[in-house]
């Protein structure tokens with residue numbers, strides 16, 4: 027002994043590493059396979075959306091919000107347009123409110139399906155990945171037939187929607203909801219119920235409740251740490267207070283509960299969708315707003331529950347047709363703070379799994 | 394029992410392996426896109442009144458229109474260019490168009506070889522697609 | 530049927546008879562060269578078919594047809610891929626240990642060639658008959674660890690190094706249950722000769738007598754050839770492609786060939802040791818039975834691969850040392866007791 031010396035290995039993972047979500051990069055220091063230090067580096071996908079907003083009119087910025095968290099574009103649309111509506115004091119027609127809930131919850135399911143898929147893929151569960159994408163396709167088809175695009179949906183406008191959904195939307199939605207339990211059973215069979223998955227995720231990457239609160243983690247990651255907090259219940263926006271649904275909470279604080287919580291949320295979203303489908307009234311989908319949107323001078327903050335965390339928009343208006351300042355509070359950007367703390371002492375494989383359970387989308391992290 | 398999950402998984406994949414496949418054989422079978430799909434923009438030059446609404450609605454200054462005064466002081470469309478490389482395919486331009494001259498089309502095979510080909514001359518394209526329509 | 534069964538042997542005899550003395554050294558040499566060529570052809574063919582089959586199975590499990598463009602149902606896809614690989618630039622990374630970097634894939638490819646040479650493909654159809662067949666097989670297949678470590682070390686890449694180190698840790702651990710699980714069969718047959726072991730299974734394949742050993746061997750075998758769910762060595766989600774990260778073109782192709790060759794070798798040994806090798810109802814020639822059984826084992830491995838996610842490295846070690854090793858030792862013990870009881874009973878009841 028004495029002459030032998032072990033050296034730590036610092037490894038640059040990303041931005042082109044196969045399992046990094048998007049262009050996330052971290053410099054990881056290993057001792058053997060055990061992580062001793064992580065430095066996340068963000069910003070490779072920075073497009074300056076907040077600055078872009080200042081040179082666009084209020085309506086023109088809507089398509090850019092699609093590119094935030096591109097896996098659940100309707101949520102971003104909704105967060106943004108509701109913020110502007112709050113500033114202007116617009117009252118939406120009932121049907122538009124219901125449609126917004128339907129779009130948002132469909133997007134939540136789609137986003138969680140991608141989450142399950144990519145988490146499975148990060149653990150080499152290739153087939154589970156294709157199953158989730160197969161079913162997500164049906165939601166994307168719904169978006170496509172009603173808004174015209176699959177990913178960058180750009181469905182909502184300030185004051186409602188630009189047009190109603192086509193009649194064939196409803197049977198397709200109904201058949202999707204009917205098949206949902208069967209799909210979830212399949213995901214459970216191929217992914218959640220697998221002993222290898224359980225062994226890899228259970229009690230890995232513990233995020234204690236206090237730490238989660240102190241880091242201002244939001245979304246499913248927070249709820250899997252035993253905090254029952256969901257903007258839809260805590261500060262209902264739109265018409266979310268009319269629906270009967272539960273906020274799933276899990277107390278394991280580990281990666282497995284974070285993963286399983288998404289499945290619970292899909293179930294609850296299904297419930298909301300059924301209620302919305304039952305209750306939606308006929309009528310117009312657009313409120314009367316002038317063509318040129320000029321909110322009164324002032325500032326406003328509004329937040330929604332994005333599938334990945336709390337998404338907030340802060341808009342300052344100077345009374346001109348263009349916002350003076352837009353600030354985006356993106357959930358995942360804040361959520362990935364936990365990575366360097368929680369993943370310490372775990373192995374490289376666990377790091378990949380823990381990062382996967384954060385469900386980071388770099389469009390939202392880097393803005 | 395330990396291993397139950399493993400066997401469930403094997404059962405599911407076996408079932409899927411024997412079941413039908415769901416692939417869409419794309420180049421042979423063209424997908425049937427809904428009419429609202431924003432795959433590219435198409436212009437109907439006869440309907441266009443050169444009002445420039447579309448160019449103003451566009452967040453990214455994709456559209457440039459030139460027009461000249463024709464007889465009875467009406468504007469006549471002279472050129473209509475789209476720099477599609479900057480286009481978000483958001484559809485705000487088609488929503489803004491008062492006459493429906495600019496509309497979305499389901500023609501999604503827009504891949505090209507040269508960056509220059511991204512500058513679409515919409516009037517020329519309209520002529521071409523009409524030519525295609527007659528042949529078909 | 531018998532003629533078909535004996536066909537390869539008859540051909541061999543015909544070739545030998547071309548020489549003045551059919552057992553001269555020249556005749557032996559010619560036969561050996563032919564056998565080696567046949568084994569290489571076997572590996573290449575196996576790789577060509579298995580790569581496509583793998584992709585087909587991957588497709589089928591996820592409700593896709595798999596490759597289907599080139600040739601009938603895409604059966605020429607692998608050939609096209611191989612041609613593409615040949616056209617690729619051969620890159621040696623800066624700072625690599627050139628010699629080691631270059632010979633690692635060759636070693637990887639040579640190993641299945643050497644192991645497959647001792648497998649009896651049919652009655653009297655072992656290219657090389659070795660009395661210590663099993664020992665030889667295990668010794669050779671263990672060398673692939675070395676090839677992977679060489680590749681990992683010489684690439685001058687941290688991901689490769691991690692992958693190489695994983696390879697060593699994993700394969701050495703799994704070597705032990707692998708060997709121990711085969712011991713049960715050896716105890717019953719009292720021989721290391723693979724042809725003899727197959728011949729001994731003409732009444733009953735050893736999977737019936739040694740189910741535990743079969744399961745242990747199957748699991749350890751999958752781990753030994755680094756296939757999912759034990760593919761930690763080339764886990765692309767973690768270490769990009771492990772030792773293969775820096776390889777390009779044909780060198781990478783050699784690794785691939787070697788890997789599928791190894792997979793075939795493990796399946797062939799499983800067939801030989803537990804499934805009765807070429808023994809089977811006489812409706813089909815022996816070598817067809819053999820490849821059928823190999824095919825079933827390989828299909829099972831693929832099926833598992835496309836269902837399960839990857840196991841974690843500490844669980845992998847735990848599985849080897851805490852589960853498989855005790856089980857294989859238990860199997861040896863049970864086999865010993867069984868043999869003892871058998872020897873006690875059989876003479877009494879008129880054996």
Ligand code: SF4
Pocket residue numbers: 450451452453454455456475479480481482483484485486487
């Ligand atoms: S689709 Fe959007 S970005 Fe493209 S030209 Fe129309 S308005 Fe501009």
Ligand code: SF4
Pocket residue numbers: 440441442443444445446447448458489490491492493494495
């Ligand atoms: S908005 Fe319509 S009518 Fe006006 S210039 Fe554009 S295409 Fe022509």
